[in-house]
Amino acid sequence: MREHSGRLRLAVSVLVFALLVLPAAPVVGAQDGTGEEPPLPDPGLLPGSPFYFVKQLLERVRLALARSTEDRLVLMARFLEVRLAEAEALAGRGKESLVERTMERYRELAERAALEVERASAQGRDITEALLALERATRRSREVLGQVLERVPDQARGAVRLALEASDIGREVCLRVMERIREGLAPGRPEVIDRFLSRLRGMLPGPGMGHEEEQTQGQDEGQGGGN
Template sequence: MTVICMFLASIAFAQNEPERLPDDPLYQAKRKMETAKLKATFDPLEKADLYTKYAKERLKEVKTMISKGKPEFVNDLLKDYEKYISGAMGQINKAQAQGYDVSEALEAVERSTKKHIEVLSDLVGKVPEEARSAIRHAIEVSKTGRNTALGILRKIQRGELPTSKPEGIGMPKGIGIPESIGKPEGIGKPEGVDKPEGVGRPKGVPVGGRG
């Protein structure tokens, strides 16, 4: 209980703290909190939402560090940005495979990456040449994420993919209590052991004979 209270308190503290940037000594604490939250989230759609949120945060940090004249942070931030965009799509694919309605998550990725492409394109001319290739690569990753999201959305709209969560999701089909559980076939009293004559006798087979 004490550990849980400390964890919740640390989250509340982090939420009330001013924005931490990559040049801040406490920035790594912020990133560790993000990682902890991702690890503690098991629902694929919720996890996709977190990845999308953190991708947006990395892009915001890129803009801020460029405005502060510190482009040396750009490459690492954009690598993380790309990882989160890919992570969001990975979780959406996982949710889709489990039968979840992924339409809203796909729309969120589509909207976000569209905006990200605009922001990144604007930043290309504001950084030294050595940072431009990282930005261009991030633009391509954003385009890939957006095009993938749009492609799946169109298939859903055409009815090629299901849009609803199947009955019983959360307990995949076949998982849980198997048919005849509690007395698997063949388990119990072996045939012929104290078995009264005629028990289990197929209909139509005379007692004491095979016909």
């Protein structure tokens, strides 16, 4: 009985500690007063810490207890940004082997999120807010991981490139579902998607835009020319 009680107290202590060290979830689509994207979250505990497993445990618990598919996807976007922040911090400290493992975790989560987005869309779920959060998280990986790639040795670059590839695929999935929402082919809030894509075009003009944004912009211009 005492042993069971001791384990229970330890579990509660671990979860309370994790709540203190894991950054809180952000407001989706939040911006600062300049209209720019907010900075990456504080990474909190980094891989290599003896307590990092607590952070991983709490992330898994929060995903498992998410109230809806959209809430779970928003959390995934948050954790993708945390992985980016971790990789950035580790690269700055010369922890190449830990960067490699962090990139593997990022890739696995990005792939899982992309699959869940496709599944949720096929099931007719409105995941508009999650799409915005995931698009931002995967888009930011291009800049952050590009810098990480320049700072790590060859042995870690393969994992970084695979993470970038998974991130690009995940972003394409999000943009594709957004376009389906705009066309009325999938449930969601097209007015929110339109505002988001308009802002995105302003942030990423010309060559910085992805294929999906260019396609959407071309359709809009074509419609405008026909009026």
